[in-house]
Amino acid sequence: xxxxxxxxxxxxxxxxxxxxxxxxxxxxxxxxxxxxxxxxxxxxxxxxxxxxxxxxxxxxxxxxxxxxxxxxxxxxxxxxxxxxxxxxxxxxxxxxxxxxxxxxxxxxxxxxxxxxxxxxxxxxxxxxxxxxxxxxxxxxxxxxxxxxxxxxxxxxxxxxxxxxxxxxxxxxxxxxxxxxxxxxxxxxxxxxxxxxxxxxxxxxxxxxxxxxxxxxxxxxxxxxxxxxxxxxxxxxxxxxxxxxxxxxxxxxxxxxxxxxxxxxxxxxxxxxxxxxxxxxxxxxxxxxxxxxxxxxxxxxxxxxxxxxxxxxxxxxxxxxxxxxxxxxxxxxxxxxxxxxxxxxxxxxxxxxxxxxxxxxxxxxxxxxxxxxxxxxxxxxxxxxxxxxxxxxxxxxxxxxxxxxxxxxxxxxxxxxxxxxxxxxxx
Numbered sequence: 001x002x003x004x005x006x007x008x009x010x011x012x013x014x015x016x017x018x019x020x021x022x023x024x025x026x027x028x029x030x031x032x033x034x035x036x037x038x039x040x041x042x043x044x045x046x047x048x049x050x051x052x053x054x055x056x057x058x059x060x061x062x063x064x065x066x067x068x069x070x071x072x073x074x075x076x077x078x079x080x081x082x083x084x085x086x087x088x089x090x091x092x093x094x095x096x097x098x099x100x101x102x103x104x105x106x107x108x109x110x111x112x113x114x115x116x117x118x119x120x121x122x123x124x125x126x127x128x129x130x131x132x133x134x135x136x137x138x139x140x141x142x143x144x145x146x147x148x149x150x151x152x153x154x155x156x157x158x159x160x161x162x163x164x165x166x167x168x169x170x171x172x173x174x175x176x177x178x179x180x181x182x183x184x185x186x187x188x189x190x191x192x193x194x195x196x197x198x199x200x201x202x203x204x205x206x207x208x209x210x211x212x213x214x215x216x217x218x219x220x221x222x223x224x225x226x227x228x229x230x231x232x233x234x235x236x237x238x239x240x241x242x243x244x245x246x247x248x249x250x251x252x253x254x255x256x257x258x259x260x261x262x263x264x265x266x267x268x269x270x271x272x273x274x275x276x277x278x279x280x281x282x283x284x285x286x287x288x289x290x291x292x293x294x295x296x297x298x299x300x301x302x303x304x305x306x307x308x309x310x311x312x313x314x315x316x317x318x319x320x321x322x323x324x325x326x327x328x329x330x331x332x333x334x335x336x337x338x339x340x341x342x343x344x345x346x347x348x349x350x351x352x353x354x355x356x357x358x359x360x361x362x363x364x365x366x367x368x369x370x371x372x373x374x375x376x377x378x379x380x381x382x383x384x385x386x387x388x389x390x391x392x393x394x395x396x397x398x399x400x401x402x403x404x405x406x407x408x409x410x411x412x413x414x415x416x417x418x419x420x421x422x423x424x425x426x
Contacts, residue, residue, distance in 0.1 A: 004076065006031035009046055009056040012038065014250035015155065017055040018173065019067040022150050026084040029076065031057075036253075043253070050323045052254040052343060053241040065241030067151075083194070083211065104180055105149050105192040108212040112191060116205060117143045119411050120217035121404070122195050124180060125152040126397040127223035127387025130404030131411075132183035132190075134424060135221075138412045142188040143217070144180075145195060145210065152176070152225045153388070154397050163398060175397070200361050200380045219382040219411040222362070222370060223404060224354045226388040226395070235318030236346065243324025243343045248275040255343050257281050261327055263315045264347030265289050267296040272345055277304045284339065286313040286329060288348070318344055353389050365391065375421065376407035382414050 006024065008031050010017035024031050034042040036054060046056060057064045059075040073080055105124075119135040121128040124146035135142040149155065154172040161169045180190060199207040200220070208215040236244055245251040252275055261284045262273040269285070270292065277283050283306060290311050292298065301307050312332035319326045327344060329337050355368045362378040362385070363371045370385035372378055378385055386403025388395060413421045 005060055007058040009034045009036055009054050011036050011054040011250050014054050016067045019150055020055045020057055051241055052243055053245045053251040105190045108191045108193045113213040116216045117141050118415050119219050121221040121223055123223035124149050125225050126154050127400040127404040129179035129183055130401035131221045131408040132188040134405045134408035136183055136186035136188035144190045145193055147194040195357055198361050200383055218415050221407045222385040222389050223387045224389050226353045233315055239318055239324045245345050248272040252276055252279045255280050258342035260343040261341050262345045266293045269347035270296050273301055277307050283307045285309045287311045288314045375410040376403055384410055
Protein backbone atom coordinates (compact mmCIF):
# COMPACT_ATOMS: atom_id res chain seq x y z
CA UNK A 1 0.00 0.00 0.00
CA UNK A 2 3.02 2.22 -0.12
CA UNK A 3 4.23 4.76 2.38
CA UNK A 4 1.06 6.54 3.50
CA UNK A 5 0.99 8.85 6.50
CA UNK A 6 -2.44 9.08 8.14
CA UNK A 7 -3.34 11.41 11.01
CA UNK A 8 -6.89 11.21 12.36
CA UNK A 9 -8.23 13.99 14.57
CA UNK A 10 -11.06 12.47 16.62
CA UNK A 11 -13.20 13.28 19.63
CA UNK A 12 -14.61 11.14 22.43
CA UNK A 13 -18.12 9.85 21.73
CA UNK A 14 -18.01 10.75 18.03
CA UNK A 15 -19.77 8.00 15.98
CA UNK A 16 -18.32 9.26 12.70
CA UNK A 17 -14.81 9.03 14.12
CA UNK A 18 -15.50 5.39 14.94
CA UNK A 19 -16.61 4.81 11.35
CA UNK A 20 -13.33 6.26 10.02
CA UNK A 21 -11.29 4.15 12.43
CA UNK A 22 -13.18 1.00 11.47
CA UNK A 23 -12.66 1.79 7.79
CA UNK A 24 -8.90 2.24 8.23
CA UNK A 25 -8.60 -0.91 10.36
CA UNK A 26 -10.60 -2.99 7.89
CA UNK A 27 -8.26 -1.94 5.09
CA UNK A 28 -5.16 -2.46 7.21
CA UNK A 29 -3.94 1.16 7.23
CA UNK A 30 -2.04 2.23 10.37
CA UNK A 31 -2.81 5.74 11.57
CA UNK A 32 -1.98 8.23 14.31
CA UNK A 33 -5.03 9.26 16.32
CA UNK A 34 -5.18 12.72 17.89
CA UNK A 35 -8.15 13.00 20.25
CA UNK A 36 -9.14 16.65 20.56
CA UNK A 37 -11.34 15.92 23.59
CA UNK A 38 -8.34 14.74 25.59
CA UNK A 39 -5.50 16.91 24.29
CA UNK A 40 -6.12 20.65 23.95
CA UNK A 41 -3.05 20.96 21.72
CA UNK A 42 -4.79 18.86 19.07
CA UNK A 43 -7.97 20.90 19.50
CA UNK A 44 -6.00 24.09 18.91
CA UNK A 45 -4.29 22.57 15.86
CA UNK A 46 -7.67 22.04 14.19
CA UNK A 47 -8.93 25.50 15.08
CA UNK A 48 -5.76 27.04 13.64
CA UNK A 49 -6.59 25.28 10.38
CA UNK A 50 -10.16 26.68 10.62
CA UNK A 51 -11.56 23.18 11.02
CA UNK A 52 -14.43 23.04 13.51
CA UNK A 53 -15.34 19.39 13.62
CA UNK A 54 -14.22 15.79 13.77
CA UNK A 55 -13.32 13.42 12.29
CA UNK A 56 -10.64 15.20 10.28
CA UNK A 57 -8.40 12.71 8.48
CA UNK A 58 -5.14 13.86 6.89
CA UNK A 59 -3.75 11.39 4.35
CA UNK A 60 -0.30 12.47 3.17
CA UNK A 61 -1.35 15.99 4.09
CA UNK A 62 -4.65 15.94 2.18
CA UNK A 63 -7.83 16.38 4.19
CA UNK A 64 -11.03 14.31 4.33
CA UNK A 65 -13.64 15.79 6.68
CA UNK A 66 -16.31 13.65 8.26
CA UNK A 67 -16.78 10.08 7.07
CA UNK A 68 -16.56 10.27 3.28
CA UNK A 69 -15.84 6.73 2.13
CA UNK A 70 -15.33 7.63 -1.53
CA UNK A 71 -12.88 10.41 -0.70
CA UNK A 72 -10.99 8.22 1.76
CA UNK A 73 -10.66 5.52 -0.88
CA UNK A 74 -9.46 8.06 -3.44
CA UNK A 75 -6.81 9.51 -1.11
CA UNK A 76 -5.68 6.00 -0.17
CA UNK A 77 -5.47 4.88 -3.80
CA UNK A 78 -8.25 2.29 -3.47
CA UNK A 79 -10.76 1.36 -6.13
CA UNK A 80 -14.13 3.01 -5.46
CA UNK A 81 -16.05 -0.30 -5.70
CA UNK A 82 -13.53 -2.41 -3.79
CA UNK A 83 -14.37 -4.06 -0.46
CA UNK A 84 -11.81 -5.17 2.14
CA UNK A 85 -11.01 -8.84 2.46
CA UNK A 86 -11.44 -9.02 6.22
CA UNK A 87 -10.68 -12.71 6.55
CA UNK A 88 -9.61 -14.75 3.53
CA UNK A 89 -9.09 -18.17 5.08
CA UNK A 90 -12.36 -20.10 5.32
CA UNK A 91 -11.09 -22.47 7.97
CA UNK A 92 -10.11 -19.52 10.13
CA UNK A 93 -13.57 -18.09 9.52
CA UNK A 94 -15.19 -21.12 11.14
CA UNK A 95 -12.94 -20.75 14.19
CA UNK A 96 -13.61 -17.05 14.43
CA UNK A 97 -17.37 -17.59 14.33
CA UNK A 98 -17.21 -19.11 17.80
CA UNK A 99 -14.73 -16.64 19.28
CA UNK A 100 -15.58 -13.49 21.20
CA UNK A 101 -12.10 -12.25 20.45
CA UNK A 102 -12.73 -11.86 16.72
CA UNK A 103 -14.72 -9.61 14.45
CA UNK A 104 -18.44 -10.42 14.55
CA UNK A 105 -18.93 -9.80 10.82
CA UNK A 106 -17.03 -12.09 8.49
CA UNK A 107 -16.43 -12.35 4.77
CA UNK A 108 -18.75 -14.30 2.47
CA UNK A 109 -17.09 -17.62 1.67
CA UNK A 110 -17.85 -20.60 -0.55
CA UNK A 111 -19.07 -22.46 2.52
CA UNK A 112 -21.79 -19.86 2.97
CA UNK A 113 -22.67 -19.80 -0.74
CA UNK A 114 -23.04 -23.61 -0.71
CA UNK A 115 -25.62 -23.64 2.11
CA UNK A 116 -29.36 -23.08 2.04
CA UNK A 117 -30.24 -21.07 5.15
CA UNK A 118 -33.61 -21.29 6.87
CA UNK A 119 -33.68 -17.56 7.52
CA UNK A 120 -31.62 -14.71 6.09
CA UNK A 121 -31.90 -11.15 7.41
CA UNK A 122 -30.81 -8.32 5.13
CA UNK A 123 -29.65 -5.57 7.48
CA UNK A 124 -28.03 -5.92 10.91
CA UNK A 125 -29.65 -2.96 12.66
CA UNK A 126 -32.11 -3.38 15.55
CA UNK A 127 -34.68 -5.06 13.27
CA UNK A 128 -32.24 -7.50 11.69
CA UNK A 129 -30.37 -8.21 14.92
CA UNK A 130 -33.60 -8.89 16.83
CA UNK A 131 -34.83 -11.11 14.00
CA UNK A 132 -31.54 -13.03 14.21
CA UNK A 133 -31.95 -13.52 17.98
CA UNK A 134 -35.42 -14.99 17.58
CA UNK A 135 -34.59 -16.90 14.42
CA UNK A 136 -31.45 -18.54 15.78
CA UNK A 137 -33.01 -19.25 19.17
CA UNK A 138 -35.92 -20.87 17.32
CA UNK A 139 -33.42 -23.29 15.73
CA UNK A 140 -33.55 -21.72 12.28
CA UNK A 141 -30.22 -21.75 10.45
CA UNK A 142 -29.80 -17.97 10.42
CA UNK A 143 -27.57 -15.60 8.46
CA UNK A 144 -27.42 -11.79 8.65
CA UNK A 145 -26.04 -9.66 5.79
CA UNK A 146 -24.97 -6.04 6.18
CA UNK A 147 -22.73 -3.91 3.99
CA UNK A 148 -21.79 -1.37 6.69
CA UNK A 149 -22.64 -2.67 10.18
CA UNK A 150 -21.43 0.46 11.98
CA UNK A 151 -23.06 3.01 9.71
CA UNK A 152 -26.78 2.57 10.46
CA UNK A 153 -29.03 5.00 12.29
CA UNK A 154 -28.75 3.25 15.66
CA UNK A 155 -25.03 2.56 15.26
CA UNK A 156 -24.23 6.28 14.91
CA UNK A 157 -26.57 7.41 17.71
CA UNK A 158 -24.33 8.81 20.40
CA UNK A 159 -26.58 8.17 23.43
CA UNK A 160 -29.38 5.75 24.29
CA UNK A 161 -31.08 6.13 27.67
CA UNK A 162 -34.61 4.79 27.14
CA UNK A 163 -34.21 1.21 25.91
CA UNK A 164 -36.23 -1.03 28.27
CA UNK A 165 -34.10 -3.22 30.50
CA UNK A 166 -30.93 -1.22 29.87
CA UNK A 167 -30.62 1.13 32.83
CA UNK A 168 -27.26 2.66 32.00
CA UNK A 169 -26.66 5.18 29.24
CA UNK A 170 -24.74 3.75 26.29
CA UNK A 171 -24.05 4.52 22.67
CA UNK A 172 -26.24 3.15 19.93
CA UNK A 173 -23.32 1.06 18.67
CA UNK A 174 -22.89 -0.53 22.10
CA UNK A 175 -26.57 -1.44 22.29
CA UNK A 176 -26.58 -2.79 18.74
CA UNK A 177 -23.44 -4.85 19.35
CA UNK A 178 -25.09 -6.45 22.38
CA UNK A 179 -28.05 -7.49 20.21
CA UNK A 180 -25.79 -8.89 17.50
CA UNK A 181 -23.60 -10.80 19.94
CA UNK A 182 -26.69 -12.28 21.59
CA UNK A 183 -27.84 -13.54 18.19
CA UNK A 184 -24.36 -14.90 17.46
CA UNK A 185 -24.38 -16.75 20.79
CA UNK A 186 -27.62 -18.47 19.74
CA UNK A 187 -25.96 -19.56 16.49
CA UNK A 188 -26.64 -16.79 13.98
CA UNK A 189 -23.86 -15.93 11.54
CA UNK A 190 -23.04 -12.42 10.33
CA UNK A 191 -21.38 -11.47 7.04
CA UNK A 192 -20.37 -8.14 5.59
CA UNK A 193 -21.44 -7.75 1.97
CA UNK A 194 -23.60 -5.63 -0.32
CA UNK A 195 -26.89 -7.06 -1.58
CA UNK A 196 -27.09 -6.24 -5.28
CA UNK A 197 -30.47 -7.79 -6.11
CA UNK A 198 -32.92 -10.50 -5.10
CA UNK A 199 -34.90 -13.21 -6.87
CA UNK A 200 -37.96 -14.46 -5.01
CA UNK A 201 -39.55 -16.26 -7.99
CA UNK A 202 -38.74 -19.74 -6.64
CA UNK A 203 -41.22 -20.70 -3.91
CA UNK A 204 -38.76 -23.08 -2.26
CA UNK A 205 -35.47 -21.16 -2.33
CA UNK A 206 -35.07 -17.38 -2.36
CA UNK A 207 -31.91 -16.03 -3.98
CA UNK A 208 -29.95 -13.05 -2.73
CA UNK A 209 -27.25 -11.77 -5.07
CA UNK A 210 -24.14 -10.34 -3.39
CA UNK A 211 -20.79 -9.39 -4.90
CA UNK A 212 -19.31 -12.78 -3.97
CA UNK A 213 -22.13 -14.90 -5.45
CA UNK A 214 -25.66 -16.04 -4.56
CA UNK A 215 -26.88 -16.62 -1.01
CA UNK A 216 -29.83 -19.03 -0.76
CA UNK A 217 -32.61 -19.00 1.83
CA UNK A 218 -35.96 -20.62 2.60
CA UNK A 219 -37.20 -17.36 4.15
CA UNK A 220 -35.95 -13.77 4.08
CA UNK A 221 -36.37 -10.75 6.35
CA UNK A 222 -35.72 -7.31 4.86
CA UNK A 223 -34.57 -5.06 7.69
CA UNK A 224 -32.63 -2.42 5.82
CA UNK A 225 -32.52 1.09 7.25
CA UNK A 226 -33.49 4.43 5.82
CA UNK A 227 -31.30 7.24 4.57
CA UNK A 228 -31.51 10.98 4.11
CA UNK A 229 -32.17 12.34 0.63
CA UNK A 230 -29.08 13.16 -1.43
CA UNK A 231 -30.02 16.81 -1.98
CA UNK A 232 -27.86 19.22 -0.03
CA UNK A 233 -28.44 22.80 1.04
CA UNK A 234 -26.30 25.23 -0.93
CA UNK A 235 -22.96 25.53 0.89
CA UNK A 236 -23.59 22.52 3.14
CA UNK A 237 -21.09 20.17 1.54
CA UNK A 238 -18.51 22.91 0.99
CA UNK A 239 -18.46 23.88 4.68
CA UNK A 240 -18.86 20.44 6.31
CA UNK A 241 -16.28 20.38 9.08
CA UNK A 242 -15.68 24.11 8.65
CA UNK A 243 -18.82 25.27 10.38
CA UNK A 244 -21.38 22.69 9.24
CA UNK A 245 -21.85 19.78 11.63
CA UNK A 246 -24.27 16.95 12.40
CA UNK A 247 -23.17 15.96 15.90
CA UNK A 248 -23.01 18.13 19.02
CA UNK A 249 -21.20 15.41 20.96
CA UNK A 250 -18.41 15.55 18.40
CA UNK A 251 -18.18 19.27 17.79
CA UNK A 252 -19.90 21.38 20.48
CA UNK A 253 -16.61 22.29 22.15
CA UNK A 254 -15.44 24.01 18.95
CA UNK A 255 -18.25 26.55 19.38
CA UNK A 256 -17.61 27.65 22.94
CA UNK A 257 -19.00 31.21 23.30
CA UNK A 258 -19.95 31.31 19.61
CA UNK A 259 -23.25 31.70 17.75
CA UNK A 260 -24.72 28.66 16.03
CA UNK A 261 -27.91 27.73 14.21
CA UNK A 262 -29.68 24.38 14.65
CA UNK A 263 -31.95 23.36 11.78
CA UNK A 264 -34.57 20.63 12.15
CA UNK A 265 -38.04 19.67 13.28
CA UNK A 266 -37.42 16.44 15.18
CA UNK A 267 -36.35 15.11 18.58
CA UNK A 268 -32.69 14.98 17.60
CA UNK A 269 -32.67 18.68 16.70
CA UNK A 270 -34.19 19.62 20.07
CA UNK A 271 -31.78 17.52 22.10
CA UNK A 272 -28.77 18.75 20.11
CA UNK A 273 -29.86 22.36 20.66
CA UNK A 274 -30.08 21.70 24.41
CA UNK A 275 -26.50 20.36 24.39
CA UNK A 276 -25.19 23.29 22.34
CA UNK A 277 -26.85 25.81 24.68
CA UNK A 278 -24.36 24.73 27.36
CA UNK A 279 -21.44 25.83 25.17
CA UNK A 280 -22.63 28.58 22.85
CA UNK A 281 -23.37 32.23 23.53
CA UNK A 282 -26.46 31.95 21.34
CA UNK A 283 -28.35 29.11 19.68
CA UNK A 284 -30.82 29.91 16.92
CA UNK A 285 -33.25 27.04 16.34
CA UNK A 286 -34.87 27.03 12.89
CA UNK A 287 -37.95 24.81 12.65
CA UNK A 288 -39.02 24.55 8.99
CA UNK A 289 -42.64 23.81 9.92
CA UNK A 290 -44.99 25.10 12.60
CA UNK A 291 -44.62 22.03 14.79
CA UNK A 292 -42.23 19.23 15.71
CA UNK A 293 -42.34 15.62 14.58
CA UNK A 294 -42.81 12.93 17.19
CA UNK A 295 -43.27 13.21 20.94
CA UNK A 296 -40.93 16.03 21.79
CA UNK A 297 -41.41 19.37 23.51
CA UNK A 298 -39.77 22.79 23.23
CA UNK A 299 -40.52 23.62 26.88
CA UNK A 300 -36.93 23.29 28.15
CA UNK A 301 -35.43 25.14 25.20
CA UNK A 302 -37.87 28.03 25.56
CA UNK A 303 -36.66 28.59 29.12
CA UNK A 304 -33.02 29.05 28.10
CA UNK A 305 -31.97 32.68 27.78
CA UNK A 306 -29.40 31.98 25.05
CA UNK A 307 -31.80 30.03 22.80
CA UNK A 308 -34.09 31.64 20.24
CA UNK A 309 -36.69 29.58 18.38
CA UNK A 310 -37.90 30.44 14.88
CA UNK A 311 -40.88 28.46 13.59
CA UNK A 312 -41.57 28.24 9.85
CA UNK A 313 -38.03 29.49 9.09
CA UNK A 314 -36.10 27.60 6.42
CA UNK A 315 -32.37 27.43 5.75
CA UNK A 316 -31.69 28.43 2.14
CA UNK A 317 -27.91 28.85 1.89
CA UNK A 318 -24.69 28.71 3.91
CA UNK A 319 -21.96 31.20 3.01
CA UNK A 320 -18.44 32.13 4.06
CA UNK A 321 -14.84 32.12 2.89
CA UNK A 322 -12.65 29.56 4.68
CA UNK A 323 -15.39 28.75 7.21
CA UNK A 324 -19.07 29.45 7.82
CA UNK A 325 -19.78 33.15 8.31
CA UNK A 326 -23.45 33.61 7.42
CA UNK A 327 -26.65 31.77 6.67
CA UNK A 328 -29.45 32.93 4.42
CA UNK A 329 -32.88 32.00 5.74
CA UNK A 330 -36.45 32.36 4.52
CA UNK A 331 -38.54 33.72 7.38
CA UNK A 332 -42.17 32.89 8.14
CA UNK A 333 -43.19 35.49 5.54
CA UNK A 334 -40.89 33.87 2.95
CA UNK A 335 -38.56 36.88 2.97
CA UNK A 336 -34.80 36.42 2.91
CA UNK A 337 -32.71 37.31 5.95
CA UNK A 338 -28.95 37.01 6.40
CA UNK A 339 -27.70 36.03 9.83
CA UNK A 340 -24.09 36.00 11.05
CA UNK A 341 -23.30 32.63 12.65
CA UNK A 342 -20.19 30.61 13.40
CA UNK A 343 -21.72 27.19 12.83
CA UNK A 344 -24.76 25.29 11.55
CA UNK A 345 -25.98 21.97 12.93
CA UNK A 346 -28.35 20.24 10.51
CA UNK A 347 -30.97 17.64 11.51
CA UNK A 348 -33.46 17.70 8.66
CA UNK A 349 -35.84 14.79 8.15
CA UNK A 350 -37.07 13.31 4.94
CA UNK A 351 -35.42 9.90 5.14
CA UNK A 352 -36.32 7.17 2.65
CA UNK A 353 -35.90 3.40 2.97
CA UNK A 354 -32.93 1.82 1.23
CA UNK A 355 -35.06 -0.68 -0.69
CA UNK A 356 -34.19 0.18 -4.31
CA UNK A 357 -32.26 -3.08 -4.72
CA UNK A 358 -35.57 -4.98 -4.46
CA UNK A 359 -36.97 -3.69 -7.73
CA UNK A 360 -40.39 -5.28 -8.20
CA UNK A 361 -39.62 -8.37 -6.10
CA UNK A 362 -42.08 -7.26 -3.37
CA UNK A 363 -44.82 -4.67 -3.19
CA UNK A 364 -43.63 -1.22 -2.10
CA UNK A 365 -45.43 2.11 -1.81
CA UNK A 366 -44.62 5.29 -3.71
CA UNK A 367 -41.81 6.18 -1.28
CA UNK A 368 -40.18 2.75 -1.34
CA UNK A 369 -41.58 1.43 1.95
CA UNK A 370 -42.43 -2.29 1.83
CA UNK A 371 -46.09 -3.17 2.35
CA UNK A 372 -46.55 -5.76 5.13
CA UNK A 373 -49.34 -7.17 7.28
CA UNK A 374 -49.44 -7.42 11.08
CA UNK A 375 -47.10 -10.43 10.99
CA UNK A 376 -44.56 -8.54 8.83
CA UNK A 377 -45.44 -10.70 5.80
CA UNK A 378 -44.98 -9.17 2.35
CA UNK A 379 -46.99 -10.19 -0.70
CA UNK A 380 -44.42 -12.95 -1.35
CA UNK A 381 -44.69 -16.15 0.71
CA UNK A 382 -41.67 -16.55 2.99
CA UNK A 383 -40.49 -12.94 2.63
CA UNK A 384 -40.90 -10.54 5.55
CA UNK A 385 -39.95 -6.92 6.22
CA UNK A 386 -39.81 -4.49 9.14
CA UNK A 387 -38.03 -1.67 10.88
CA UNK A 388 -37.30 1.37 8.74
CA UNK A 389 -38.01 -0.71 5.62
CA UNK A 390 -41.74 -0.43 6.33
CA UNK A 391 -43.81 2.70 6.96
CA UNK A 392 -44.21 3.32 10.67
CA UNK A 393 -45.68 6.28 12.59
CA UNK A 394 -42.36 6.87 14.37
CA UNK A 395 -38.79 5.61 14.02
CA UNK A 396 -37.48 4.05 17.23
CA UNK A 397 -35.04 1.21 17.86
CA UNK A 398 -37.46 -0.66 20.10
CA UNK A 399 -40.16 -0.67 17.40
CA UNK A 400 -37.68 -2.01 14.85
CA UNK A 401 -36.61 -4.71 17.30
CA UNK A 402 -40.26 -5.71 17.81
CA UNK A 403 -40.73 -5.97 14.03
CA UNK A 404 -37.72 -8.26 13.80
CA UNK A 405 -39.02 -10.53 16.54
CA UNK A 406 -42.46 -10.83 14.88
CA UNK A 407 -40.90 -11.50 11.49
CA UNK A 408 -38.62 -14.24 12.84
CA UNK A 409 -41.49 -16.07 14.55
CA UNK A 410 -43.55 -15.71 11.36
CA UNK A 411 -40.61 -17.14 9.39
CA UNK A 412 -40.47 -20.07 11.82
CA UNK A 413 -44.14 -20.75 11.06
CA UNK A 414 -43.45 -20.62 7.32
CA UNK A 415 -40.28 -22.73 7.27
CA UNK A 416 -41.67 -25.41 9.59
CA UNK A 417 -45.14 -25.37 7.98
CA UNK A 418 -46.92 -24.66 11.26
CA UNK A 419 -50.60 -23.81 11.40
CA UNK A 420 -49.97 -20.67 13.40
CA UNK A 421 -47.17 -18.49 14.75
CA UNK A 422 -45.58 -20.03 17.82
CA UNK A 423 -44.31 -17.54 20.44
CA UNK A 424 -41.05 -18.03 22.33
CA UNK A 425 -41.90 -18.01 26.02
CA UNK A 426 -38.85 -19.61 27.59
